[in-house]
Amino acid sequence: MGHLDEAALRHGRHRVGDVVLHAVEAGPADGPAVMLLHGFPEFWFGWRHQIGALAAAGHRVVVPDGRGYNASDKPRGTRAYRLSRLAGDAVGLADALGIDRFRLVGHDWGGVVAWATAALHPNRVERLAVLNAPHPDTLGPYALTHPTQALRSFYVGVFQLPRLPEAMLSAGKFRALRRSLVESSRPNTFTEAELDRYAAAWSEPGALTGMLNWYRALRHREARPLPRVEAETLVLWGTEDRFLETPLAAEAAKRCRSARVRYLPATHWLQHEEADAVSAALNAFFGAA
Secondary structure (H helix, E strand, C coil), X not given: CCCCCHHHCXXXXXXXXXXXEEEEEECCCCCCEEEEECCCCCCHHHHHHHHHHHHHCCCEEEEECCCCCCCCCCCCCHHHHCHHHHHHHHHHHHHHCCCCCXXXXXXXXXXXXXXXXXXXXXXCEEXXXXXXXXXXXXXXXXXXXXXXXXXXXXXXXXXXXXXXXXHHHHHHHHHHHHHHHHHCCCCCCCCHHHHHHHHHHHCCCCHHHHHHHHHHHHHHCCCCCCCCECCEEEEEEECCCCCCCCHHHHHHHCXXXXXXXXXXXXXXXXXXXXXXXXXXXXXXXXXXX
C-alpha cells in the first residue's frame, strides 16, 4: 500500500475567484500535473495512498481541499457550491499554479466535479479518471427507474434539511460520520488515528455546513445536460459499493467520446482498500511522466 511522506508535501493557499483554496503538492514541480479531487466526507488526506505513487512516477501531484472543506474557505449560502462553481475551482486552481493542461482524478463528489470539469473545460483536462462517482446527468434518471438506487440515495434528501444534518452528524464527536466510514468499508480500512484526522477536519469552523452544501446546491443545478466528455476516460468502480449501484459506471461511460471501465472487488472506498491496484491503474493510464 502506498506510503505518504507528509514531510515531502508542499502546502499552499491559493486565491481562486472568490475563495482561497488549500492544496498540497508532491512530486517534481516540472512534471505533468495530476489533480486529485476528494469526495464526502474526506479532504486531501483521502488520497494518501495515491499521492506518493503518482509523485514517484514523476507527476506533479496537486490535491486540494474542496471549498467548504478542512483548510479551504467556506463561503456562505448554497449557491456558492453549484457544480459549475466547483468545476471552476479545479480550473482556477490550475491557473493559480501556472498549469495549463492537467490529468484529473476524482472520487465520490470529487468524481462528480471531475465529470463536470472535463465536460465544461475540455481544453484543460488532458485525461480523466473517475472512481465510484456517477456522471451528473445519469444518477437522477437511473434512480427513477431503479428503486433500489433511490433507496441508497435517501440520505441525499435528508441532507437538504437545514441544521438537522449538522446536529446529527456532529453529535458524539462525529460518531455518525465515523460509523458511516467504518460500516460502509472493509474491516480495518480506516484506523482510529485516520478517523481522528477526519474528525479534526470536520471540526473546522463552518466545515460541516460547507460539506453538506455540496448536496444542498443540487437544487440550483443547471437544467441543460453537460457536453460530452472529450478527454480519454478511465472509470474505476468498486462493485461492493453500498451507496451506488454498479450499472452507473457504464451509464457514465456513455457520456464520453472514449472510455473504459474497470471493476474492482471493493466498496465505495476503493482507493483505500485496493490502494496499490488503483495507483498502478492511474499510473498506467497517465503513462510515463
